[in-house]
Amino acid sequence: MAKATPRKQASERSSSQSRKRKVTASRASASRAVAARSSVKSRTASVARVQPARVTRAENVPAFSRIAVSSPNALSRPTASLVAASGAKGASFGQLYGLHQTQDPLELKSSVALVMDQDTNEVMLSKNPEAVLPIASLTKLMTAVVVVEAHLPLDDAITITSDDVDTEKNSSSRLAVGSTLSRGELLHLALMSSENRAAHALGRTYPGGLTAFVSAMNAKARLLGMHDTRYVDPTGLNSGNQATARDLATLVKAAYQQPLIRELSVSPEHAVRLGNRQLQFRNTNSLVRSPSWDIGLQKTGYIVEAGRCLVMQASMAGRKFIMVFLDSAGKYSRQADAERVRRWLENAAQKGALTTHASAKVTS
Structure with a gap:
């Protein structure tokens, strides 16, 4: 066999080295690809591990500790200038007082709140509880108390008159002047759907008229010890x-x-039948239609000066609670505040912490 020439040997060595470099480069490229995929998987797994933690933290219910927060401005009392400012600025008294700056662990949208055990009077949460604010249609709860305790016949027919038309806020009503309903139906509509003409007619037809009725409301408030209340x-x-x-x-x-x-x-x-028409009225508090709530009593209220208001008696966490939310910012925020409180109490009950933690007081 003829020996390869030096030139041919050099060519073969060069070709062999080229093939080796290609193989090495290919292996390096494959190795980098594997490392890249591994890195992506690692980052993806890391994100998958971290993401649920962020969601969980966002949904965490604050640990239970009785809450008491207040603003120094909560002790202010309404003045004529405040009333004028509220009307001019379209702001609630609480907003003008600066009460919405009061922070609480539940991040309630109501500038004033109180949650207490109905049976023991134990206060679970208080936020500016001494602030005197307009209460809007929560007023109708006292209207109902005075009417019921007067033992007036509920089947008495009462006709809506022009005196019952709202000239204060010019609010609308589905009860036209001339409509006749029983006292019981007027009471029902005043409490359930916050019907203003119904409530006014109840006061107007009280023995002694409207003046006597309002006096009876204030007398009942004093009898109950409601010393900062005025109707x-x-x-x-x-x-x-x-x-x-x-x-x-x-x-x-x-x-x-x-x-x-x-x-x-x-x-x-x-449903109320007026002549040939049947009018359907709904409760102003959507929570009464929720199967997850056990509400024994409720009343909503709203005027600009008062903000959104809500009072309720409800059973939660195996106990009966009274909840008061005043001057809430937002159409549905008062109900949302009630939901926050319920989750907070039920979470505490599940952990056995509802009655064991000491009070914590914070002043804003």
Whole structure:
């Protein structure tokens, strides 16, 4: 066999080295690809591990500890200039006081709140509980108490007159002047759907008229020890109807003693026949239609000066609670605040912490 020439040997060595470099480069490329895929998988797995933790933290319910927060401005009292400013700026008294700057662990949207055990009076949460604010249609709860305790015949026919038309806020009503309903139906509509003409007609037809009725409302408030409460009409349309959260909790306890008030206030809806028409009214509190809630009594309220308001008696975590939310910002925020409180209490009950933690007081 002929020997390869030096030139041919050099060519073969060069070709062999080239093949080796290609193989080495290919292996390096494959190795980098594997490492890249491994890195992506590692990052993906890391994200998958971390992401649920972020979601869980966002949904965490604050650990239970009785909450008491207040603003120094909560001790301010309404003045004529404040009333004028509220009307001019379209702001609630609580906003003008700066009460919405008060922070609480549950991040409630209500600037005033109170949650207490109905049976023991143990306060679980208080937020500016001494602030005197307009209470809007929460006023109608006292209207109902006065009517029921007067033992006036519920089947008496009462006709809506022009005197019952709202000239304070010019609010609308589905009860036209000339409509005739029973006192019981007017009471039902006032409590359930916050009907202003119904509430006014109840006060107007009280023995002695409207003046005597409002006097009876204030007398009942004093009898109950509601010392920071004042009523000027049976509807709550006037911002002069004012109270504190503590006083309203007292009112809820008193109203709860009346089975009729309990029944009518939580009624989901009610149909009223007026001549050839049948009008369907619904409860202003959507929570009464929720199967997850056990509500024994409720009342909503709203005027600009008061913000969104809500009082309720409800069973939660194996106990009965009274909840008061005043000056809530947002159409549905008062119900959302009630939901936050319920989750907080039920979470505490599940952990056995509902009655074991000491009070914590924070001043904003």
